Amino acid sequence: MSFLADYIYYIGAFGLILIGLYIILVKHNLIKVIIGLGILDTGVNLFLISIGYIAKGTAPIFSKPGIDSEYMVDPVPQALVLTAIVIGVAVLALALSLAIRLYQHYGTLNLRKIREQRW
C-alpha cells in the first residue's frame, strides 16, 4: 500500500496522459479528440506539479520564521505549469475555432469522413 500512497500523483498523472492519448488515437469526432487533448494537457500539468510537491509542504518564503527548508515546495514546477496551462488554453481555443470552420465546410466533424488530402 505504501507504494500506492507514495506514487499516487504520478499514477494519476500518467493515467490521465494515457486516457488522453487513447482518446486522440481512437475517437472519430473532432470535438472528442479536442477533449482528449485537454485531458492530455491536464495529465502533463499534474505530472509537472507532482515533481515538486511535498506532502504538508508550504510556500518557500524565507522571511517567515519557523519553517524548515525541507518542508518547502519547489516553486519552479508551479511556474512551469502556469505557462503550460496558458499555452494549453491557446491551443484548445484555436482547435475549437478550427472545428467550427471545419463543420461549415464539410457539414460533419467525423475525421474519418474528411479525407480530401492523402498521401
Next chain:
Amino acid sequence: MVNPVLLIAVPLGLAFTIPLFALFWKDIAKYTPPVALGFNLIVSLLLLPKVFENPVIVSISGWRPPFCINLVAGPVGVLFSAIIALVGLLVSIYALDYIKEGATEKYHMLYLLLLTGATGVVLTGDIFNLFVFFEILCISSYALVAYLRDKAGIESAVKYLIQGAVGSSLLLIGIGLLYGQFGTLNMADIAEKIASASPIALFVPMVLLITGLGVEAAIFPLNAWLPDAHSSAPSSISAILSGIAIEVGLYAVARVTFTIFGAQSFLLFLAFLGIVTLLIGEMCAFSQNNIKRMLAYSSIGQIGLILFALAIATSYGVTGGLFQLVSHTLSKALLFLAAGYMIYHAGSLDISALEGMGKKMPLTCLAFTIGVFSLVGLPPFIGFPSKFLVVRAALATKETYFCVLVGLALLGTVIEGAYFFRVVQVLYFKGGKVNPEIKDAPVAALIPMFIFVLLIVVVGIYPKLITDVLNSAASELLGRIEYIKAVLGSIL
C-alpha cells in the same frame, strides 16, 4: 556591444503593436515585418564576428546561470538567427504584394510571431524556454496554415494542430522528467550533471524529447502533417514553413542529442531514420501531380539528408549538414515563392497546368529553374558544394554502414532530379494552350526572388564565404564541454 535580447524583444513587441496601429492606418501592418526583420538581420550580422571566439551569454534579470533564464548567442544561434531574419525579410517583401485577401493585419502579426518563436528557439539556453518559444512558433503556424480559410487549409491545419499538440505534450513530459532528475532547466547545467545519471533513466526523457521535437522537424514516422500543411498554406507561408520551421525543429533535435545528452550510441539510429525519411520523401514526391505537394515532399527528403549528415557527428559531417540546411532554406524558399505566382496565374496546382509558362513568365520561371538546379545539386549553385560536403563526410568516416547509407542518399538525389527536371521540361518545352494575358510576377515579388538567386549563385561559386561560420557553428554543436564551460563559467 549589441545585446542579443533585442533579436527577440523587438520583433515580439512590434508584432503585438500591429493590430493596434492597423486600426488607424491599415498599411502599417504590412510594412512592420520587413522593418523588424531588417533590424534583426543587421543585429545578427553585427554579432556574428564577435561570437566566433566566445559565445555571448545573456542572463535575464541579473541572476547568474543556472539560476536564471539565459540566452546563448554562440555561432550556431547567431548563424540561425541571421538566416531566419534574412529569409523572413525577403519573404515579407514578397508578401507586400502577394497577400491581398482576408484579415491581412492578422497575417502579418502571426508571421512576425512565427519568426520571433524561431529566433527564440535557436538563441535560448534554457530547455523550458525552448518549449515556450517552440509553442509560439507552432501556434502561429497552425493559424497561418488555415489563413485562406478554404477546405484544404482548414483540414490540414486541424491535422497539423492535433499532431503538433501531442508532440509538444510529449516534449513537456520529457522536460518534466529531466527536471525531476536534475533539478535544473538550464541546458548546460543538465548536460554537466547528466554523466552522473544511469543510462536507463536517461533513455525515456531522451526518446520523449526527440519524438516531441521530431514532429515539428518532420522526421519520418512523425511527418504525416507536413505535405498537407505545406501545400495548402499561402505560398509565402509555405516558404517559411519549409525554409525555417522544420529547420528550427531539426536544430532543436541536434541541440538535444549533441549538447544535452551527448548521445553517441543513438546517432546511428538517427542516421538510419534520416535516410528512410529521405527515400520516402523523394519517392512520394516523384508520384505527385500537385506542384506544391511535390515541393513539400521534397522538403521531407531534404530534411532526411540534413539529419543524416548531422548524425555522422564528425566535424565534416556537421558542417556539411549545416551547409545543406542553409542551401535547402534558400532554394526551397525560392521555389515556393516562384511557384506562388505561377499557380496564381495558372489558376491550378497541377503541374500540367504550367505548360508553356517559360515563355509567359520568363523571370519567375528562370528563378524557379535555378532553385531546382540548386536543390538537385548541379555545380554552379549552392546545392553542389553542400551535397558534396555531405558525401565527402560520410565517406571520410570509412565505416561501411555510412558508405552504404550515403549510396542510398545519392539514389534519392537521382529520384529528386527525375521529378524536378520533369517540371522544368513542362515549363519550357511543352507548348500547350497558354492564356496570352499572363504577365510576369510584380516587382515586389521579383526582387526577393532574385536576391535568393544571387545568394544561391554567389555562395555556390565561392563557398568559402560561409564555410568559416559553418565550421565554428559545427564545433559549437559538437563541443559539449566548451558549451558547458562558456555558460556556467566560474561556477565550474
